[in-house]
Amino acid sequence: MGKRLGIYIHIPFCASKCAYCDFYSLAGCDRRMPDYQSALLSHISESQDSMSSFEIDSIYFGGGTPSHYGAKRIVGILDELKRQGNVRLDSEITVEVNPDSVKLDELKLLRREGVNRLSVGVQSADNDLLKIIGRRHNFRQAQNAVDMARRAGFDNVSLDLIYGLPSQNKGDWAQTLSRALELHPEHLSCYALKLEEGTPMHREYLNSPLIPDDDAQADMYLYTVETLEKYGLPQYEISNFAVPGYESRHNMKYWTLEDYMGFGPGAHSYVNGVRYSYIRSLEGYISAVKGDAQIIDEYEQSIPVQSAAEYIMLGMRLCRGINEDEYHRIYLSDWTPLEKTFESFRSKGWARKNGDRWSLTPSGMLISNSLINVMLEAQTGTKVEYNPWFKPVFEAQEKQTLPQGDNQWFEEFYRRLAEDGRRDV
DSSP, rough: OOOOOOOOOOEESSSSSTTOOOOEEEOOOGHHHHHHHHHHHHHHHHTTHHHHTTTEEEEEEEEEEEEEEEOOHHHHEEEHHHHHHEEEEEEEEEEEEOGGGGOOOHHHHHHHOOEEEEEEEESSSSSHHHHHHHHHOOOOHHHHHHHHHHHOOOOOEEEEEEETTTTOHHHHHHHHHHHHTTTTSSSSEEEEEETTTTTTTHHHHTTTSSSSSHHHHHHHHHHHHHHHHHHTTTEEEEEEEETOOOOOOOHHHTTTTTOOOSSSOEEEETTEEEEEOOOOOOOHHHHHHHSSSOOOOEEOOOOOOHHHHHHHHHTHHHHHHHOOHHHHHHHOOOOHHHHHHHHHHHHSSSSEEEEEEEEEEEHHHHHHHHHHHHHHHHGGGGGGGGGGTTTTHHHHHHOOOOOOOOHHHHHHHHHHHHHHHHHHH
């Protein structure tokens, strides 16, 4: 069995931009679709050697709005991937669709050509909220989109939802969740609203009392975890829930440090320990594929200590968590400080142990950024002064604000950790 690879195809075209979106996407540029298609196909063809040593077992079309791009173009990209790469017959092939641009005949074409998973951008069951956040559809169109997906033969449908929207309360969110469950999805992605700098919603709602506060969003999150578990979609990642067996194979690659290769402006890749991304410009990307410009935006060769930190940061997003054996395959460092950290988290109700695997509880996931920072410092902080080569990497790590009220506990925890570290040296 060959090494597995995921493929991500970025489709940067939209009918209009949503008010909360900071992904690289463009509205009003449909005239450039033919040239972009030509550039994508050329880039995939040129990448044959890079893909040849892998078996492709997941392909994900994201955006932007792939359904706005059109099924025929998506099928053309799939055909090129099949010509140039070793695409497995059992690959998971996902296409993101918006309810306002779904057509039954196009869904049938996608299904016939091998697409077997749809991700539908529903976001809310409240039509007023949909207007506020700049969505082009209403909830009835979302229901119709799922119905068309079933009629086209899709038995793996995921819905995207957002909570923490302006003026939304727990009851409103419960209603959206209930109406989404009535559509019997195999997978749900539930994201807290994040006001991204540069977006219209950031300008309008930053520091606004209309945005639910942290406690209100925490209530919505914990309600989501409890409710979806009860209805047969247990949580498997911070924001993702699925009927067992329907977890997103492609997204799992991101969270478990598996190889994936992206195509398109702004697309990221992680292949054989190397991370790189392409320029966030449609025109720049098209020119670069032709050889007229530089295509790489960022490039980094991962070293073991970075991979170990990524293993912690990404692995703790998953309900399966992490364990010592996996950690040591990446980085031969003492696991004891991490074990002590987890034990302390467990005493606070933030972590649990199942067999040899540690993971965060739902309460722990609410403050996962802070907890992961503690783990990274437990991994490295007690030894930094004895490892000068690592100090710049450690100091460069972004630090998170600790949860209010827990500062004293964390300060005491760090003091004990440092004392233990000095005794262990």
